[in-house]
Amino acid sequence: MGHSIAEAARRSGLSIDTLRYYERIKLLDPPERDAAGRRNYSEEDLAWLAFLTRLRTTGMPIRRMREYASLRRRGTASAGRRKAILVEQRAVVAERIEELRACMDVLDYKIGNYERIERDASLVPREATA
């Protein structure tokens, strides 16, 4: 019923190697194994994986994700600490978005400059041939 590592990789967008690596470093709890010792990921495993990849996308370092993962293992008592981590990360993301927006403005300005150069370049011949 569960999912092979190949399928978990496909669904999460991570490589098979990365899945095993995440398990080694305790980001992922070891999934069930079938009779032959092959990993068998549950839907819950995949949901957790999906959340991890979100955290990764926000730029959260693995160290911090491990901290979150270990708190999760401790159950409800750690909910406050976990929430604090997410709230902090939310602030990090908000700031990052602002940074990127500022950089985008600079890019737009520079791109505008290049467009002006192009217009000038196409103007000169026109004047020359007028």
Add this chain to the structure above:
Amino acid sequence: MGHSIAEAARRSGLSIDTLRYYERIKLLDPPERDAAGRRNYSEEDLAWLAFLTRLRTTGMPIRRMREYASLRRRGTASAGRRKAILVEQRAVVAERIEELRACMDVLDYKIGNYERIERDASLVPREATA
């Protein structure tokens, strides 16, 4: 008149080591030197450096920045190629912002869950003592 490496570092927010490293890998043209062989950064050097750090903030890999830097050295003829790089990077940034926004929604959802847990936790005792 120029700026020492310490001051260039302070103004750019990079470390002295990073400035020398950028020069080694040809991101930065070698600045002037004073009589004693010490680097002397011009305003123009600092402006270029400021732009580089913007590109870095957008997540552009050094490899690509080097490409841009080398085009710049070739002068006006390379303007089209340089513009193309910036336009592409603009798209990268726009996409990244969208990704981050999506992740922020997930974070908000999760944070909301934790808040619900907190409310429930403070509700139970109230009911118990009622």
Add this chain to the structure above:
DNA sequence: GGTTGACCTGGAGCGCACTCCAGGTCGTAC
């Protein structure tokens, strides 16, 4: 029963972007 292919393990290797270090040279302040 042999081949194939997906999976397993432990461990080495890699690319990136720095960061640090040893050992040396200058110029200024005492």
Add this chain to the structure above:
DNA sequence: GTACGACCTGGAGTGCGCTCCAGGTCAACC
């Protein structure tokens, strides 16, 4: 004239997040 601090060089080292590899097991299909 010497102590100090800022700078210099070439090269080694670091931390992160994977990624790859050798050598092996196992189940299924021909």
